[in-house]
Amino acid sequence: MVAQLTSSERQYCAVILILMVIVGVAMAALGKSDPLGVHGVIVIVYSGVLLYLVLSAFYGPEPQEDRQASYYDDPIKVGIALSMAWAVFGMFMGVWVASQLAWPNLAFDAAWSTFGRLRPTHTTGVIFGFGGNALIATSFHVVQRTSRARLAGQISPWFVLFGFNLFCLLAVSGYLIGVTQSKEYAEAEWYADLWLVIVWVVYFILYIRTLARRKEPHIYVANWYYLAFILVVAILHIVNNLAIPVSWGHAKSYTIWAGVQDAMVQWWYGHNAVAFFLTSGFLGMLYYYLPVRAGRPIFSYRLSILSFWGITFFYIWVGSHHLHYTALPHWVQNLGMTFSVMLLVPSWASAGNALLTLNGAWHKVRDDATLRFMFVAAVFYGLATFEGSFLAIRPVNSLSHYTDWTIGHVHAGALGWVALITFGSLYTLVPALWKRPAMYSATLVEVHFWLALAGTLIYVFAMWNSGIIQGLMWRTYTEDGTLTYSFVDTLVAMYPYYIARAFGGLLFLLGAIVACYNIWMTARGAPAAAVVGDGPAQSGVAPAPAE
Amino acid sequence: MAVEEIDPVSGRETTGHEWNGITELDTPVPRGVLIFLIVTHVFAVLWWFLMPTWPLGTTYTHGLLDTDQHKMVAERLVEANAARAPWVEAIEKKNYDEIQADPKLMKIVQETGHRLFGDNCAACHGRDGRGGSNYPDLADHDWIWGGGPETIAQTISVGVNSAHADSRVSQMPAFGRDEMLDPVQLNNVAVYVHSLSNPDDATPENVDTIDAGRQVFLTTCAACHGENAKGNADVGAPNLTDKYWIYGGDIETIVATIHGGRQGHMPTWGKRLSSTDIKILALYVHSLGVENP
Numbered sequence: 001m002v003a004q005l006t007s008s009e010r011q012y013c014a015v016i017l018i019l020m021v022i023v024g025v026a027m028a029a030l031g032k033s034d035p036l037g038v039h040g041v042i043v044i045v046y047s048g049v050l051l052y053l054v055l056s057a058f059y060g061p062e063p064q065e066d067r068q069a070s071y072y073d074d075p076i077k078v079g080i081a082l083s084m085a086w087a088v089f090g091m092f093m094g095v096w097v098a099s100q101l102a103w104p105n106l107a108f109d110a111a112w113s114t115f116g117r118l119r120p121t122h123t124t125g126v127i128f129g130f131g132g133n134a135l136i137a138t139s140f141h142v143v144q145r146t147s148r149a150r151l152a153g154q155i156s157p158w159f160v161l162f163g164f165n166l167f168c169l170l171a172v173s174g175y176l177i178g179v180t181q182s183k184e185y186a187e188a189e190w191y192a193d194l195w196l197v198i199v200w201v202v203y204f205i206l207y208i209r210t211l212a213r214r215k216e217p218h219i220y221v222a223n224w225y226y227l228a229f230i231l232v233v234a235i236l237h238i239v240n241n242l243a244i245p246v247s248w249g250h251a252k253s254y255t256i257w258a259g260v261q262d263a264m265v266q267w268w269y270g271h272n273a274v275a276f277f278l279t280s281g282f283l284g285m286l287y288y289y290l291p292v293r294a295g296r297p298i299f300s301y302r303l304s305i306l307s308f309w310g311i312t313f314f315y316i317w318v319g320s321h322h323l324h325y326t327a328l329p330h331w332v333q334n335l336g337m338t339f340s341v342m343l344l345v346p347s348w349a350s351a352g353n354a355l356l357t358l359n360g361a362w363h364k365v366r367d368d369a370t371l372r373f374m375f376v377a378a379v380f381y382g383l384a385t386f387e388g389s390f391l392a393i394r395p396v397n398s399l400s401h402y403t404d405w406t407i408g409h410v411h412a413g414a415l416g417w418v419a420l421i422t423f424g425s426l427y428t429l430v431p432a433l434w435k436r437p438a439m440y441s442a443t444l445v446e447v448h449f450w451l452a453l454a455g456t457l458i459y460v461f462a463m464w465n466s467g468i469i470q471g472l473m474w475r476t477y478t479e480d481g482t483l484t485y486s487f488v489d490t491l492v493a494m495y496p497y498y499i500a501r502a503f504g505g506l507l508f509l510l511g512a513i514v515a516c517y518n519i520w521m522t523a524r525g526a527p528a529a530a531v532v533g534d535g536p537a538q539s540g541v542a543p544a545p546a547e
Numbered sequence: 548m549a550v551e552e553i554d555p556v557s558g559r560e561t562t563g564h565e566w567n568g569i570t571e572l573d574t575p576v577p578r579g580v581l582i583f584l585i586v587t588h589v590f591a592v593l594w595w596f597l598m599p600t601w602p603l604g605t606t607y608t609h610g611l612l613d614t615d616q617h618k619m620v621a622e623r624l625v626e627a628n629a630a631r632a633p634w635v636e637a638i639e640k641k642n643y644d645e646i647q648a649d650p651k652l653m654k655i656v657q658e659t660g661h662r663l664f665g666d667n668c669a670a671c672h673g674r675d676g677r678g679g680s681n682y683p684d685l686a687d688h689d690w691i692w693g694g695g696p697e698t699i700a701q702t703i704s705v706g707v708n709s710a711h712a713d714s715r716v717s718q719m720p721a722f723g724r725d726e727m728l729d730p731v732q733l734n735n736v737a738v739y740v741h742s743l744s745n746p747d748d749a750t751p752e753n754v755d756t757i758d759a760g761r762q763v764f765l766t767t768c769a770a771c772h773g774e775n776a777k778g779n780a781d782v783g784a785p786n787l788t789d790k791y792w793i794y795g796g797d798i799e800t801i802v803a804t805i806h807g808g809r810q811g812h813m814p815t816w817g818k819r820l821s822s823t824d825i826k827i828l829a830l831y832v833h834s835l836g837v838e839n840p
Contacts, residue, residue, distance in 0.1 A: 146566040220566040291569045297554055300574035301562045330616040331599035331607040338591035338600065345584040352580070360556030478658045481631040486665020488674055 001074055001158070002057035004067070009154050013054045016159065020047035027191065030249035035179045036191070039170055039251065046166055067154075070535050071144045073433055075157040077523070079137030080426060080433070082165055083130055084516045087419075090125025091509040097122050098505050102498040112176045120175045120187045126414065127185065127277065129168045134422045135281040136161055136203070139226040141429060142288045143207060146223060147214030148537040156206045163199035167192055179251045183266050185273050186240050190253040193241040200234045215537035221304045225284035228312055232276040240269035260327045268319035275315035278413065279381075282421050283311075286354055286381075289425040290374045294364060299356035303349050310346020314339050321392035324401060333394060340392030344385065351382035369442070369449040373424030376453060380416025387412065399475070404494065405467025408460050415456040415508055423452065423515060430519050437528040440521035444514050451511035458504030466497035638823055643696040646830060653830070660831025663824055667816065668832075676835040681794060681811075686835040689791040691717075693780040694836060700829035706815035707783065714815065717783030723806030728767065735760035736768065737802045743776050743788045744796060 002010060021044055028040025097118045100106045107113050144151060151157050171188035174180065180187040188196075207230055211219060243253040257265045291298055298304060320328060320336030355378050358365055365375045387409050391400050400406060427445055431438050439445055473493060476484040551563040552570070559572040595601065598610040609615075634655050638646060646652050665674060671682045678684035683691060692702050692715055705711040708718070722728040728736065739760025742748035749757060765774060771784035778786035785793065793811070794804050816825065 146569070148567070216564070216566055218564050218566075220564075220569065221571075288569070292567075296556070297561055297570040297572050299557075299572055300576065301571040302574065302576050303580070304571070306576055306580070325616065329599075329607070330614075331602065333616075334594060334598045334600045338594050342587045342591050345580060345587055348583075349576075349580055352577075360554075478655075480634060480655045480658065481627055482655070482659040483662045484658070486662045486669065486674075488665045488669050492674075 001078070002054055003060055004063050004072075004074060005154055006062050007058075010054055010058055012155055013158075014051060014058070016155070017047045017051040017054060021051065031251065032249075034250050035174065035177050036249060036251040038177060039174065039179075039191070042169060042173060043166070046169065050162060068150055068536060069538060070150065072140070072151040072154075072157060075151075075161050076137045076140045076429075076433060079133050079140065079161050080430065080519065082161070083133035083137060083422075083426075084512070084519060086125055086129025086133060086168065087512045088509070088516060090122055090127075090130050091505065091512055093118055093122035093125055095502060095505045095509050098498070098502040102495065102502055111178070117175050117178065120180065121172045123185060124168060124171045124175070124187065126419075127273075128171070129165075131278065131282075131418055131422070132164060132168070133161075134426070135226075135229065135277075135285075136164060138285050138288070138425055138429065139207065139230075139281070141433070142220075142222050142226065142284065143210050144536070145534075146216065146220040146288065147211060148216055149210060149213035150536045151206065152209035152213055153206050156202050160199055160203045160206060163195065163202070167196045167199060170195070174251070181241075181243065181253060181255065183240065183255070183269075185270055186237070186266070189251045190241070190243050190245045191251070193237065193243075197234070197238060200230070200237065204230050204234060220287070221298070221301075221308065222284040222287035224308050225280045225287060228308075229276050229281035229284065232272060232280070232312075232316075236269045236272050236276070240265055260329075263323055263326070264320060264328060264332065267322035268316075271319035271322060272315060274413070275311070278418050279311065279315075282418050283350055285425045286350075286374065286378065286421050289421075289428045290354055290371075290378075291357055293368070293371045293374065293424070293428045294358055294361035296357050296359070296361045299353050299359070303353045307346045307349035307353065310349065311343070314343040314346065318343060318392065321397065324392075324394050324397040337392050337394055340389050344389040347385035347389075348382055351378050351385065354378035354381075369446040370424055370427040370439075372449055373420050373427065373452075377417050377421035377424060380412055380420065380456070384409065384413035384417055399471040400467060403467040403470040403474075404463045404497070405471065408463025408467055411456070411463065412460045415452070415459060419508070419512075420452060420456075423448065423511075426515070426519065430522050431528075432534075434523050434525075435527045436522050436525050440518050440525055444518045448511040448514045448518070451507050451514065455504045455507030455509075455511065458507065459501050460504075462497040462500035462504060466494045466501075469493050469497075635823055638826055643826075643830065646826075647696075653834075656827050656830045657834070660827050660834075663820070663828050664831055667820065668828070671813075676832065678793070683793050683811075684791060685832050687791045688836050689786055689789055690780060690836075691778070691783050691785050691793075694833065696826075696829045696833045698780075699832050700825050702813070703820070703825050703828055703832075704815065704817035707813035708810055709813060709815040711815035711817065715783055717810075719804065719809040721806065721808030722767065723802075724808070728763065728805070732759075732763045733802065733805055736763040737798060737805055739764055740768075740776070740787050740801055740805075741796070741798050744790055 002013075005013065024040050024043030024047060026040070027043060028037050031037040031040060096106065097115055100115050100118070107115065111117070140151060140157060167188065170192040174189060174192070175187060179189050181189055186193075207227060211223060211227070242256045244256060245253040255262055287298070287304070317339035318336045320332045321340050324333050324337070355375070358371075358375060361371070364371050366372075390396055391405070391409060400409075427439055430436075470490050470493070473485045473490045474483075478484050550565075551560045551573075553560055554570075554572055557572060557574070559574050561570045562573050564571065595608070596610065597612045598614065599607055600610065601608045634652060637649075637652055638656075641649070641652070646656065664672075664676065668676070671679075672685055673679050673682070676685040677687075688694070690698075692698060692707070702715060705713045705715060707715045720727065723730070723733050735756050737760070738748070738753065738756045742753070742757050742760075764772075764776065768776075771779060771782050772787055773779055773784070776787040778784045785791075790796070792800075794800055794809060820828070
């Protein structure tokens, strides 16, 4: 890591890390009687460990080779490792909270392990920890390969990666000690949010500058999606997290939004986090790794344009469908609902474009579990986006809202689409990155595929059943006009599905553990013959394809 | 450099661009996609004309149907209340005996009571009303404050040891902790109380202890629980001679109860539930005992 940096770059790193330690000390001092102080200590330890790594290699030999002649892959490797570590953590937390719903005693009577605190560690762990690191790592890989240019910075990729993981760490540790601003998927408090803004702006600048260095006349579709992800997430994050801290020494802050505007801003953020974090970014992955693995051209460039602009334009309007039948004015709900319906076709166009790209490679889908991961991901993407538009229709929502159907829908997207496309992409990326002929074990990829698919199907079917039963029980009246079921009756009906859901999640977690082992063994394995042409375009040298 | 090629599988031309081996076909957007795109947009535009949708400064387009969710809810509430009105009025007007004599009304009481009980009472008393550790069983015929529907309704309305001015009040003092009984007396009276529901306790070895305990009971406990230990609903003192216990009838729990005292708590529901709801609940709770012989 540090060996690739020049001595002046090492100095910059040390300065940044020393500044971070100072900030940590300030947080610890100002917030010594507050959870903020705990986070100050975490910042000190985190930055201190990185500073130690930099200083211990500070006087090592400088890199001799021309760094511009090669891609910058070290941050990608670390990003993959972090992504998988968060995957196991976040999915374990998911299995735990799912089990708590079936067996509440699994909270063990402690404050930190109650459902309300563990649940955001699950969502943050999987969405930001697993998904975010995977997006950062793959975006660094894709932008270099499709631009034929090295990342436009030596330090900034590390800053983005480690800065983002510090944010995740502050968020997750905060939930356990009771720090939250009570906004779903934006629970982290003001100082962590400010930090993420800095990290994200650096990420945006790095990405734009790398694209500007490209040696290709056109910007490939995958980069449109990654860029939309980076840009819009920055806007969403800043607007939703505008807040006034109680003081510089307190973790607590109050949002500047009030009442129904707060709800609307929150769900504008919440839904577009799904759109631009969990959809756009991962479509970027799909657009690179699927055609590479299938060895097929993208089915239609025109369809790519239609779906990209359709998704980007329509998604930003639809957040109000999370607030149907609430204090939000009726007209705002209708507006969100109609845009949700119009969003369906561009979404399906993406899924269709991916599936039709596989024409001519279906035998590979049959034989290659890695490509099958991506195929099933595209199918679940189509399914989840149809379901999303359907659930956004007000009368449908009146049945589904507040029920487990929503959880089932989210996990059809999160497990079936986001996680499966990530695993398919990582199984394509890891051997290429470590320059290995293939993954350590094709059998383990196959095992992971079936564990993940079975886990997803069990989870989603359990929640569909549970959610629809729940929704129907809530609205069932006797012929005399009174409700037939009490709330606790619905809990009894859901109990078996909660057990099934925890089991499905457990299978999915086991699959992720298998993946960790397989990736680890691949990275440790013997290298293949060097790939010719896997480097940035050099002046005077015609670009040659990698494979 | 844009170099178009023909893809052998589809016969389509590529766009001529290539990124690290990835190419794209120049396939036109399929007709089906365009048709569905138009269908969804037509649906959306129709909805915009019919329903409130677009903001206009300080107001919004109200739509041709001129509808609003608040108006819709208000209308449906009126309809639902009108549909329920006949039996709600009947339950309000009739007294408990009359309602119990009317099978149609009692069917409604059972259905509605089940829902009211599940949503308001089951958290403590259990879904089936059979209580649980520290919470009284409502289906065991053994009533602390009396089991008639009127009495039950009163208990529901004012609660037990609650903040309500007319709350039912009862307290079992901490005879051991507050040193009203010495350890020997406490043990004796516990053995006596245990023997009331366990006649087999009266063995030759135990007879003296039980006799001593009875003396303690008559001077200390009988004021509330009665000389025969059958309890007194006026002060909420439970019957100690039957097999039903709130906190447990084993000797250790009885000792703990006498030592540390007990003071149960039931919230007041008079302001949270309508008088009709309380009436229905009282009849429902009363019927729990009837159904369990």
